[in-house]
Amino acid sequence: MTTHPVRRLSLGALVQGSGGHIAGWRHPDGRPDGQLNFAFHADLARTLERGRFDALFLADVVAVWGHQLDSLSRTGRAEHFEPITLLAALSLVTEHIGLAATATATYNHPFHIARKFASLDHISGGRAGWNVVTSVVPLEAANFGFDRHLEHELRYRRADEFVQVVKALWDSFDDAAVVRDKATGRYYDPAGLHTPHHRGEHFSVRGPLNISRPPQGHPVVFQAGSSPTGREFAARHGEVLFTSQYELGPAQAFYADVKARAAAHGRDPAHVLVWPGISPLVAATETEARQRLGELGDLVHDDVARRLVQDNIGDLDLSDHPVDGPLPDIPESNRSKSRRDLLLKTARAEGLTIRQLALRFATDAAVAGTPEQIADHIETWFRAYAADGFNISFPYLPGPAEDFVDQVVPLLQQRGLLRTEYEGTTLRENLGLPRPAARDRHLQESGR
Numbered sequence: 200m201t202t203h204p205v206r207r208l209s210l211g212a213l214v215q216g217s218g219g220h221i222a223g224w225r226h227p228d229g230r231p232d233g234q235l236n237f238a239f240h241a242d243l244a245r246t247l248e249r250g251r252f253d254a255l256f257l258a259d260v261v262a263v264w265g266h267q268l269d270s271l272s273r274t275g276r277a278e279h280f281e282p283i284t285l286l287a288a289l290s291l292v293t294e295h296i297g298l299a300a301t302a303t304a305t306y307n308h309p310f311h312i313a314r315k316f317a318s319l320d321h322i323s324g325g326r327a328g329w330n331v332v333t334s335v336v337p338l339e340a341a342n343f344g345f346d347r348h349l350e351h352e353l354r355y356r357r358a359d360e361f362v363q364v365v366k367a368l369w370d371s372f373d374d375a376a377v378v379r380d381k382a383t384g385r386y387y388d389p390a391g392l393h394t395p396h397h398r399g400e401h402f403s404v405r406g407p408l409n410i411s412r413p414p415q416g417h418p419v420v421f422q423a424g425s426s427p428t429g430r431e432f433a434a435r436h437g438e439v440l441f442t443s444q445y446e447l448g449p450a451q452a453f454y455a456d457v458k459a460r461a462a463a464h465g466r467d468p469a470h471v472l473v474w475p476g477i478s479p480l481v482a483a484t485e486t487e488a489r490q491r492l493g494e495l496g497d498l499v500h501d502d503v504a505r506r507l508v509q510d511n512i513g514d515l516d517l518s519d520h521p522v523d524g525p526l527p528d529i530p531e532s533n534r535s536k537s538r539r540d541l542l543l544k545t546a547r548a549e550g551l552t553i554r555q556l557a558l559r560f561a562t563d564a565a566v567a568g569t570p571e572q573i574a575d576h577i578e579t580w581f582r583a584y585a586a587d588g589f590n591i592s593f594p595y596l597p598g599p600a601e602d603f604v605d606q607v608v609p610l611l612q613q614r615g616l617l618r619t620e621y622e623g624t625t626l627r628e629n630l631g632l633p634r635p636a637a638r639d640r641h642l643q644e645s646g647r
């Protein structure tokens with residue numbers, strides 16, 4: 200396969216059954232039963248495929264996200280499918296769309312992850328993507344026998360080794376090694392099977408993997424690092440980079456920064472796609488679209504507003520603070536730094552109350568307007584090198600996804616930005632990313 204000669208817009212959808220907005224499940228047209236409803240996810244995947252999306256993406260947290268079960272009980276976030284299981288099922292009801300999911304490097308083991316994503320890639324005919332995260336939610340630690348969340352730098356060191364081991368495991372078999380030759384009686388060529396024999400700081404993995412090389416060579420690696428350490432990690436390993444950016448200038452700076460970092464690691468910057476998040480809400484007029492967004496804000500309960508702030512900026516308890524009062528001083532935290540810093544800066548600069556900050560957070564990626572306005576936004580960011588594509592989170596589902604596919608996608612196609620038909624078979628081919636050669640060994644083999 201060849202990579203795209205012309206830079207082309209790519210699209211992904213961040214799918215949460217209850218919608219991207221915290222109160223999405225309560226919207227009159229939302230689907231409160233969406234989180235654990237396979238038929239609902241299948242319909243949505245087919246809608247996105249009709250809109251020629253490159254990929255759908257399932258985020259993941261390996262915990263119930265919240266200590267305060269009362270506020271959690273007012274959101275649709277207390278339950279969700281295990282992502283790889285859901286993607287395997289979705290692969291059977293779709294043909295083209297890429298299927299990407301988060302799996303944390305902090306609370307998993309490389310052998311399991313290499314195996315699961317290799318299986319998904321085989322089952323889906325080369326459509327798998329792995330979003331490598333280091334876990335933003337400290338609560339996950341307690342589910343895996345740890346008293347404390349691993350420290351930020353250490354999480355990324357572990358993740359770096361994790362990814363190298365996974366890639367080495369995916370490369371266990373050479374592409375042509377599994378011959379399954381009845382006549383000679385050889386199932387695979389022994390010379391084409393390589394045992395990583397990895398021993399490192401965090402992992403000791405002999406290998407090889409018990410599954411032949413994935414159709415894509417390696418499933419596409421997604422990443423969302425944002426801190427300097429996270430960006431370095433993304434620049435080393437990420438092929439699609441998610442980022443939370445709300446203004447053109449900072450988005451352009453992020454884009455230039457991660458492309459330069461990738462180049463410094465000897466990678467072709469064109470093979471590192473930057474996807475800011477966006478949450479489109481289409482209506483006949485901008486006023487109507489904004490009004491609908493405001494209605495979603497009215498559905499956010501006080502406790503949920505407090506938790507939204509608390510969960511995203513620091514390890515402190517806001518339950519005794521008036522929701523319409525100012526933010527108290529926030530201590531340093533061991534969680535996602537970039538997000539926290541951005542929100543704190545915004546709150547201080549604009550003198551926002553806890554509720555206002557929560558609502559800002561709930562709609563920070565919102566682009567509410569007419570189909571033309573949304574297409575203009577996408578085109579502007581794409582042409583200004585702030586984005587190669589977008590990670591689209593619909594505020595509630597399925598209406599806004601259907602509206603986007605029916606009203607915005609045709610405009611993007613008319614403007615020559617988006618494909619009208621899938622050009623490749625695999626996610627890599629559709630994204631214009633090269634297939635890694637099996638000979639690119641990521642770890643020194645030893646002891647064979």
Ligand SMILES: Cc1cc2nc3c(=O)[nH]c(=O)nc-3n(C[C@H](O)[C@H](O)[C@H](O)COP(=O)(O)O)c2cc1C
Nearest residue numbers: 258259301332334335423424425426429441535536
């Ligand atoms: C679109 C998007 C999706 C993300 N999905 C997850 C996820 O599923 N699980 C998770 O633990 N973190 C997720 N993150 C958090 C990132 O992995 C990362 O930790 C965060 O952007 C902060 O960057 P830092 O780790 O460099 O501080 C996501 C971030 C973004 C922007």
